[in-house]
Amino acid sequence: MSKAIVATASLAGCFGCHMSILDIDDRILKLIELVEFNKSPIDDIKTFTKQCDVGIIEGGCCNSENVEVLKQFRKNCKILISLGECAIMGGLPAMRNGIPVKECLEEAYLGGPTVGLNSEKIIPNDDELPMILDKVYPLHEIVKIDYYLPGCPPRADLIWNAVVALLTGDTMNLPYELVKFD
Amino acid sequence: MSETVKFTIDGKECTAVKGQLLIDAAADNGIYIPLLCHMRDLVPAGSCRICTCKVNGRYMSACTTPVEPGMNIESNTAELNDIRKAIVEMLFVEGNHFCPSCEKSGNCDLQALGYKYQMMVPRFPYAFERRELEASTPKIFLEKNRCIFCKRCVRLIKDEQGRSIFAFKGRGKTLEINIDKKLAANMSDDLTMKAMNACPVGAILKKEVGFINSIGTRKYDKEPIGSDIEKIHQ
Structure with missing residues (x-):
């Protein structure tokens, strides 16, 4: 059997979910027998070089770059997995969602207690910077997502069980302790 | 003496004092019906509807329904559990959780x-x-x-x-x-x-007691909600 090709990305996330992927301990050796990584921070491949079987994404969409990367993943991966609370519901970055973006930026760059060095009172506006969205979006509100793995971070065993079940076609082992929202 | 009544929940024979609320009577018989708004001894509010059961074929909230003799109650069915799951999901999207x-x-x-x-x-x-x-x-x-x-x-x-x-x-x-x-x-x-x-x-x-129990030692880390009720009568 040829190896499945996996791509991963962290959008508006903290990389904690990727840390949890590494938390599978010595099973990482088995993982390498099962899969080949393509675009991913794990092997530092920056752009898709081939069609992938599984895309695993942590973090929600908070800016235009996140949306672009997410759409690339949808295009290049047969199956997309939302990994973790931020991907599923926006997570902690989405705590700004009830507040208008203008108010957030003014608090961050003009009015907040730590903006002393910003003497010119500039809200970053360089063309090179991705445009911030009106709110942080869960991934499934932008593209179709096939599977969801909750947790902050999702437990390593949950990720392992899910990936193995997906690749082998077996029923997923889902004990109570593994599905947690924190 | 208060009158004792017999009824069934998902086919299991249960007994309770006549007029006791279905949700409490179920718990006394070792059957957990999910609840969010109900508390024993408080006047029922019937606001969350998560305890919705089928009583003699009709949808009723278990926290506002007194038990009557011969009631045939369905609780743990795929249909009702999906309704309950939908209520949980609605609560999650309605607030900021x-x-x-x-x-x-x-x-x-x-x-x-x-x-x-x-x-x-x-x-x-x-x-x-x-x-x-x-x-x-x-x-x-x-x-x-x-x-x-x-x-x-x-x-x-x-x-x-x-x-x-x-x-x-x-x-x-x-x-x-x-x-x-x-x-x-x-x-x-x-x-x-x-x-x-x-x-x-x-x-x-x-205030000042946040995160007092570490992950793994909290109420619902290891055992699902309602296990305490289900265990008593095993």
């Missing part, structure tokens, strides 16, 4: 029901309404983002003269939980703990 940053996480009834029904993602879009955190009283954080309007605190928490410390304000979309700041200033530590423990979510928090 950021579990990773919530002090109640692991001890939260709403979250525990999410675990029980294996809610991987809500089927409804998130509302992300802007709500306030009321932190000006000395002992309590009132986190309105998390309130699910069960009215437990309104019904249960009173001062020595029987005055309610919590109350609802507004109607419909503008409904919100509020705290009487003057009465709250005189709350004892015990009453504050009682309020926090009665809240099924993390809307009422006692």
Whole structure:
């Protein structure tokens, strides 16, 4: 059997979910027998070089770059997995969602207690910077997502069980302790 | 002597005192019917509908239905569990429930029901309404983002003269939980703990006790909600 090709990305996330992927301990050796990584921070491949079987994404969409990367993943991966609370519901970055973006930026760059060095009172506006969205979006509100793995971070065993079940076609082992929202 | 009645829940023969609320009678017979707004001995509110059962073929909330002889009750069925899961999902998208940053996480009834029904993602879009955190009283954080309007605190928490410390304000979309700041200033530590423990979510928090139990030792880390009820009668 040829190896499945996996791509991963962290959008508006903290990389904690990727840390949890590494938390599978010595099973990482088995993982390498099962899969080949393509675009991913794990092997530092920056752009898709081939069609992938599984895309695993942590973090929600908070800016235009996140949306672009997410759409690339949808295009290049047969199956997309939302990994973790931020991907599923926006997570902690989405705590700004009830507040208008203008108010957030003014608090961050003009009015907040730590903006002393910003003497010119500039809200970053360089063309090179991705445009911030009106709110942080869960991934499934932008593209179709096939599977969801909750947790902050999702437990390593949950990720392992899910990936193995997906690749082998077996029923997923889902004990109570593994599905947690924190 | 009060009259004893016989009835069945999912085919299991049960007995209770006539007139006892179905949800309490079920618990006494070792059957857990999920609940968020109900508390034993409080006047039923019937507000969350998570305890919806089929009584003789009709949908009824178990917390407002007194048991009658010969009742045929369905509770743990695929249809009812999907309705309950949908209610949990609606509550998750209606408020702002950021579990990773919530002090109640692991001890939260709403979250525990999410675990029980294996809610991987809500089927409804998130509302992300802007709500306030009321932190000006000395002992309590009132986190309105998390309130699910069960009215437990309104019904249960009173001062020595029987005055309610919590109350609802507004109607419909503008409904919100509020705290009487003057009465709250005189709350004892015990009453504050009682309020926090009665809240099924993390809307009422006692200040300075956050994250007191580590992950793995909290109420719903290892065992699903309702296991205590189901264990008694095994």
